[in-house]
Amino acid sequence: MHLSTYLLFEGNCKQAMEHYFTVFGGELTILLVGDSPMKGMFPESMHHRVLNAMLKSTNLAISASDWLRPSETFIQGNNVSLYVSGGTV
Numbered sequence: 605m606h607l608s609t610y611l612l613f614e615g616n617c618k619q620a621m622e623h624y625f626t627v628f629g630g631e632l633t634i635l636l637v638g639d640s641p642m643k644g645m646f647p648e649s650m651h652h653r654v655l656n657a658m659l660k661s662t663n664l665a666i667s668a669s670d671w672l673r674p675s676e677t678f679i680q681g682n683n684v685s686l687y688v689s690g691g692t693v
Contacts, residue, residue, distance in 0.1 A: 612671055613669070628664055646672065647674075
């Protein structure tokens with residue numbers, strides 16, 4: 605079985621994932637809105653936000669992004685998801 609985590613941030617995803625990288629090591633990839641093919645769908649003021657970040661190591665997988673819905677309110681406490689995969693029933 606494998607446990608992976610998805611975290612949602614309110615604009616500080618890049619800094620948080622870089623911190624987790626210094627703590628856990630592994631391989632970190634970060635895709636900013638402005639560097640993605642989707643950048644035209646977002647205002648330029650959001651191009652610095654993280655569309656997708658992933659930190660992977662042997663026993664760890666953390667995915668994350670910034671909140672990208674400016675018309676909706678970010679709700680603290682609804683920003684963590686856990687996924688279990690593999691194994692049998």
